[in-house]
Amino acid sequence: MSVDEGVRNLKSEADEPGWEVDPDDDWGLAVIATVGRQLRLRREAVGMRAAEFGIAVGYGEDLVYKIEGGKRIPRPEYLDKADEVLDAGGLIAAMKDDVAKVRYPKKVRELAKLEERSVEIGVYECISINGLLQTPEHARALFEARQPAYSESEVERLVAARMARLSVLGRSPAPSLSFVQEEATLRRRVGGTMVWRQQLERLLEVGRMNHVTLQVMPTQSEAHPGLSGRIELLKFEDGTAVGRSDGAFNGRPTYEPKQLRILELRYGTIRAQALPPGESLALIERLLGET
Structure with missing residues (x-):
């Protein structure tokens, strides 16, 4: 695969609906801000630019900046890959448990x-x-039947939270x-x-x-x-x-x-x-x- 093809295949926000931070969740905002700051500091410490790091983990530069800025919840696979690319020795991957809980709405948490x-x-x-x-498909069908309707990203977030309780x-x-x-x-x-x-x-x-x-x-x-x-x-x-x-x-x-x-x-x-x-x-x- 050429470099241009690799860049075109990088993940963007549209590829990951439901990973936004709830603006009313103070604890969640604090966790994601801390994780994002640690990711940025480690990336800068090894001398990698955001675009270069994004290619290494399979994410677009804009999405990397949003995660580092505490505006997006990083997926577990992102943290695993970042740990590997930045040679963090498991310290970044160790954040996965707290990050996973941020996806739960406060009541579900x-x-x-x-x-x-x-x-x-x-x-x-x-x-x-x-x-x-419930199975994931059953849960999704229930959330999609709700009126007024949830957005696609909110449905994904709610399904993920319900499955995490299992x-x-x-x-x-x-x-x-x-x-x-x-x-x-x-x-x-x-x-x-x-x-x-x-x-x-x-x-x-x-x-x-x-x-x-x-x-x-x-x-x-x-x-x-x-x-x-x-x-x-x-x-x-x-x-x-x-x-x-x-x-x-x-x-x-x-x-x-x-x-x-x-x-x-x-x-x-x-x-x-x-x-x-x-x-x-x-x-x-x-x-x-x-x-």
Whole structure:
């Protein structure tokens, strides 16, 4: 490949939607500004111009300047390549964890922190598949259906943030996870038949993990305490907990023991009325067989 061809193939902003910094996220702005400054100082220390460095990492000069100026979030691959090109000995690549968190909207980041600390998570969902169970394609279809519509870059950012939360499923030691999904959420073909099938397959995969309990509340069930909305409970190693329900306490998170007991009672009753885990997985397999 010639030099001119290489320059034409360098990545620009249009190639990476969704990597802008949220202007209202003070912590995120500070992190990206610090990372950008370190990248610029190291590049200048080895005597590389921005254009030369950009060619070495596969990015256009304008994008290099925006990353160094704290106006763009660098991708993990960018930091890895920069570490290699600048011979940083892993110091630049080590920034990836903090940089990755900047892509999460603030509310998602706060939720992810709680999930990372939890030893037990219990969720009842009545409208959609829980975020921890979603495939990227399913999540994208949900975000794209939103009105008023998200921009393409915001959709990409939200999908990336939701998928990053899935690390809790593979954490060691693993938390105890339980999910109760209304049957209707499994039958809604979000994203079309292929995306829907992949989502059902993902539910079976997660539902078979030894630290996960997945139950389905059948549509023909009698009235139960979840009819007023979603319930989420997270418990931590120190004995504290946090809970939230659409149908209680104005939908706000609560740490109050009396309110948590109410949510635990409701969630326990829901689990008792739902199909057992084995029957739930069998139902999902039947749904898969219907296509």
